[in-house]
Amino acid sequence: MFGVIVAGRFVQTNCEQVTENQFLFNILESENINHIVVFLTGQIPFPDGYGGAAEASLNPFGVMASQPVNVSQIGISVEPLQDLSQQTPATSAAVSNLEPFMDFSKKMVENLFNFASSFASKTPMNPSESYIPFSTLEKWYNNFLRKMEQDPYFWRS
Numbered sequence: 001m002f003g004v005i006v007a008g009r010f011v012q013t014n015c016e017q018v019t020e021n022q023f024l025f026n027i028l029e030s031e032n033i034n035h036i037v038v039f040l041t042g043q044i045p046f047p048d049g050y051g052g053a054a055e056a057s058l059n060p061f062g063v064m065a066s067q068p069v070n071v072s073q074i075g076i077s078v079e080p081l082q083d084l085s086q087q088t089p090a091t092s093a094a095v096s097n098l099e100p101f102m103d104f105s106k107k108m109v110e111n112l113f114n115f116a117s118s119f120a121s122k123t124p125m126n127p128s129e130s131y132i133p134f135s136t137l138e139k140w141y142n143n144f145l146r147k148m149e150q151d152p153y154f155w156r157s
Helices: 091-096 098-117 134-150
Strands: 002-006 016-019 022-027 036-040 050-057 072-080 121-123 126-131
Touching: 002 022, 036 050, 036 072, 098 134
Parallel strands: none
Antiparallel strands: 002 036, 016 022, 022 072, 050 072, 121 126
């Protein structure tokens, strides 16, 4: 009845039916996902007066998953439309993704500024201006990539 598309991957239609109205997709290598589409396949008609609610989490519906950390799950529940109207609209979920991105961007730029300014020097030709060697930017860039590979969330500490 349902399918999932993770950006850059093949369509996934293999879901586990948890209860009569609840379905579960396991999404592998979920740490690099930025877009997911959940859709109806059209093979089974959707019941009249019902709608679907999707939730992305590690344990939707209280299922205890024994998968590694890089596996997430998409839970889909089929519920009466009147029950779905009582739930939080999906538009509020998109707003929360902006704050971590803004925090990361701010920390990254502050880190670059602090690192590069520690190598600033004045030249006799123009003592009112400070200059930073290009090798300083290369060094910062390589250090930053190394830290990201070791811990993508290092900037939070």
